Amino acid sequence: xxxxxxxxxxxxxxxxxxxxxxxxxxxxxxxxxxxxxxxxxxxxxxxxxxxxxxxxxxxxxxxxxxxxxxxxxxxxxxxxxxxxxxxxxxxxxxxxxxxxxxxxxxxxxxxxxxxxxxxxxxxxxxxxxxxxxxxxxxxxxxxxxxxxxxxxxxxxxxxxxxxxxxxx
Amino acid sequence: xxxxxxxxxxxxxxxxxxxxxxxxxxxxxxxxxxxxxxxxxxxxxxxxxxxxxxxxxxxxxxxxxxxxxxxxxxxxxxxxxxxxxxxxxxxxxxxxxxxxxxxxxxxxxxxxxxxxxxxxxxxxxxxxxxxxxxxxxxxxxxxxxxxxxxxxxxxxxxxxxxxxxxxxxxxxxxxxxxxxxxxxxxxxxxxxxxxxxxxxxxxxxxxxxxxxxxxxxxxxxxxxxxxxxxxxxxxxxxxxxxxxxxxxxxxxxxxxxxxxxxxxxxxxxxxxxxxxxxxxxxxxxxxxxxxxxxxxxxxxxxxxxxxxxxxxxxxxxxxxxxxxxxxxxxxxxxxxxxxxxxxxxxxxxxxxxxxxxxxxxxxxxxxxxxxxxxxxxxxxxxxxxxxxxxxxxxxxxxxxxxxxxxxxxxxxxxxxxxxxxx
Numbered sequence: 001x002x003x004x005x006x007x008x009x010x011x012x013x014x015x016x017x018x019x020x021x022x023x024x025x026x027x028x029x030x031x032x033x034x035x036x037x038x039x040x041x042x043x044x045x046x047x048x049x050x051x052x053x054x055x056x057x058x059x060x061x062x063x064x065x066x067x068x069x070x071x072x073x074x075x076x077x078x079x080x081x082x083x084x085x086x087x088x089x090x091x092x093x094x095x096x097x098x099x100x101x102x103x104x105x106x107x108x109x110x111x112x113x114x115x116x117x118x119x120x121x122x123x124x125x126x127x128x129x130x131x132x133x134x135x136x137x138x139x140x141x142x143x144x145x146x147x148x149x150x151x152x153x154x155x156x157x158x159x160x161x162x163x164x165x166x167x168x
Numbered sequence: 169x170x171x172x173x174x175x176x177x178x179x180x181x182x183x184x185x186x187x188x189x190x191x192x193x194x195x196x197x198x199x200x201x202x203x204x205x206x207x208x209x210x211x212x213x214x215x216x217x218x219x220x221x222x223x224x225x226x227x228x229x230x231x232x233x234x235x236x237x238x239x240x241x242x243x244x245x246x247x248x249x250x251x252x253x254x255x256x257x258x259x260x261x262x263x264x265x266x267x268x269x270x271x272x273x274x275x276x277x278x279x280x281x282x283x284x285x286x287x288x289x290x291x292x293x294x295x296x297x298x299x300x301x302x303x304x305x306x307x308x309x310x311x312x313x314x315x316x317x318x319x320x321x322x323x324x325x326x327x328x329x330x331x332x333x334x335x336x337x338x339x340x341x342x343x344x345x346x347x348x349x350x351x352x353x354x355x356x357x358x359x360x361x362x363x364x365x366x367x368x369x370x371x372x373x374x375x376x377x378x379x380x381x382x383x384x385x386x387x388x389x390x391x392x393x394x395x396x397x398x399x400x401x402x403x404x405x406x407x408x409x410x411x412x413x414x415x416x417x418x419x420x421x422x423x424x425x426x427x428x429x430x431x432x433x434x435x436x437x438x439x440x441x442x443x444x445x446x447x448x449x450x451x452x453x454x455x456x457x458x459x460x461x462x463x464x465x466x467x468x469x470x471x472x473x474x475x476x477x478x479x480x481x482x483x484x485x486x487x488x489x490x491x492x493x494x495x496x497x498x499x500x501x502x503x504x505x506x507x508x509x510x511x512x513x514x515x516x517x518x519x520x521x522x523x524x525x526x527x528x529x530x531x532x533x534x535x536x537x538x539x540x541x542x543x544x545x546x547x548x549x550x551x552x553x554x555x556x557x558x559x560x561x562x563x564x565x566x567x568x569x570x571x572x573x574x575x576x577x578x579x580x581x582x583x584x585x586x587x588x589x590x
Contacts, residue, residue: 068305
């Protein structure tokens, strides 16, 4: 994953999109089919419109709210390639790293993209390009430790390497 | 160079003399708090062959989100929680004592200067006792349970100096809703907060816990009050340790210092669907409420029940409205009963539920229907938070909830109560 280029079509969201609309409480234990229906239910139809690898560009405080890891996990399972936002709710942000789902903070990103533009993200340097409009932005890069977690496919794999004995 | 409370704690926890905001450290965690998701953590650890915790004595498990179990699946999970705690040597499985944050504080699992991580965003509550406490997800908790440590960014700190004279009807909840409305719900993103100033010093521990609890609604990682004589008084008899005062160095450096003057501040209400969407209660148009909810880790303490019972005494809950009261812990329910508050609330027509998170995160015991509005003493009014996505949640203080229950619409608590808890 590290050094990887992530490219995808942009879907835009505003400020303060919370964890509860990404993973409503009463959907938490449900089947994927049921859970999928209500992901980002503040934007009806979204889950049926996107294609694997598409990227969310969001405003301030994406993922504010709950500690539920299901929020970034749902977005990852939906097939989104990454989220690039002005800023993140901190627990969501940490959770996204822990499950190896690329989320990069990039001030100015919301104004630099229209929906449907093509975004290219170079993860290691947090370079964000609007390929449609030929704009290049510099996001806030992950630390080396965070990159290692993402490279290894998440924190559970780090733990497995350090302590684990079985993979069953 | 002086250090903030966050810097002091993270320096100690990472074995350093000095740390500065912006630095990454690996910090040893003093306590891990797990709620209903405990079995999810343990099963994931067992799957990769990890069969013991770093230190089971640091782990506290409390079941609150789904207590009492509304489904057989939840009952099974709770049974499993007990079994796994025993298997992993966790002595402090507190079962159904109440909402995790209240129980952590009142049962003596929080000390000033501690670093505590919990699988719940409102873990910031323990900042009211001078602890650095934050929510994390289950995967990070797995890591902490296995290793006893976690990487952390030493946060910058914002200081809110709360000053002025409170008017009638005001509670600490009004202050935090006012801060969210004025400074925005991302004001403290990735940062720590220190609530200082004469009003903060004057506040009861219950009032402080409301602010620290909603620190996460301001984006904060930690939300501190200084540990002072009141804190030491609160902890007396709850902890064995000799507790010392704890605060920032005088020459600590802050990324921002905001003065919050509460003189003339009216009771506040946050409109759907964000806690920062705040207005003075007198500016709220006519909103009928099908449900009034008094409880949660934000506002389910004795002080809150006392104010509500003062307001509701001799009144009846409006026939169009249901008033649900969920004490933050079983201990509080017992104390409120002894103090006569429960009797007053029942006579007014309130329904008292067992302790737990109840409808606050949309779990059970009082969800709201499409088209209904709820005035709630909880912390979040996100779309769909307490039930239907077509319902509306308004946040207010326990006083505002009680007054609204009487009138059946969002009401000004000053119509019934001229005092203040501040």
